[in-house]
Amino acid sequence: DGGITQSPKYLFRKEGQNVTLSCEQNLNHDAMYWYRQDPGQGLRLIYYSQIVNDFQKGDIAEGYSVSREKKESFPLTVTSAQKNPTAFYLCASTGANTEAFFGQGTRLTVV
Amino acid sequence: SQQGEEDPQALSIQEGENATMNCSYKTSINNLQWYRQNSGRGLVHLILIRSNEREKHSGRLRVTLDTSKKSSSLLITASRAADTASYFCATDRSYNTDKLIFGTGTRLQVFP
Numbered sequence: 001d002g003g004i005t006q007s008p009k010y011l012f013r014k015e016g017q018n019v020t021l022s023c024e025q026n027l028n029h030d031a032m033y034w035y036r037q038d039p040g041q042g043l044r045l046i047y048y049s050q051i052v053n054d055f056q057k058g059d060i061a062e063g064y065s066v067s068r069e070k071k072e073s074f075p076l077t078v079t080s081a082q083k084n085p086t087a088f089y090l091c092a093s094t095g096a097n098t099e100a101f102f103g104q105g106t107r108l109t110v111v
Numbered sequence: 112s113q114q115g116e117e118d119p120q121a122l123s124i125q126e127g128e129n130a131t132m133n134c135s136y137k138t139s140i141n142n143l144q145w146y147r148q149n150s151g152r153g154l155v156h157l158i159l160i161r162s163n164e165r166e167k168h169s170g171r172l173r174v175t176l177d178t179s180k181k182s183s184s185l186l187i188t189a190s191r192a193a194d195t196a197s198y199f200c201a202t203d204r205s206y207n208t209d210k211l212i213f214g215t216g217t218r219l220q221v222f223p
Binding site: 006031033035040041042043045048056058088090092094098099100101102103104105107 | 144146151152153154155156159199201210211212213214215216218
């Protein structure tokens, strides 16, 4: 089945530690996105990529990094520079002028 | 910055009533989309309306788009308790970049 998969579902990070969230899609979509969602809030764009080996910052990129070495994969690293990383992270992909498909999200908690 | 802003932020209704949510945006768009999110889950696409369309239907959903006012509305008719969720609008163009930007969402509660 075609879809988009995020892993892990839950992730715990210690202070000062970098962690990487995985996002994989087999929909042959060019564009991929990472969003952050805080409780009761909307989605804020962290990074997006329209094509392999290229990506752009969204509205809240500070403290995050991404790579797009393969069309299918768009991992997000939450670095120690992100001072308040506890949130729900959502990955999405889109084709040209089509709807976005979302993963089930990763809930990151700082311990 | 948010491209889309929904109102109301929260809406509570009884089963069988209609629910209307509104979305306003700031720039020209190719299309506008509505999504649903159950608590703690990913978003699910509901309906897409292109900039040259004014109204679209899908089952109990009706979406309108007014590009002159840069606004859209989502109407859910004959609501059910299972419609309880957050609803978001999203636009595909913000200041001439093709990033997908979501609004702040409307939290809908349907009481049985």
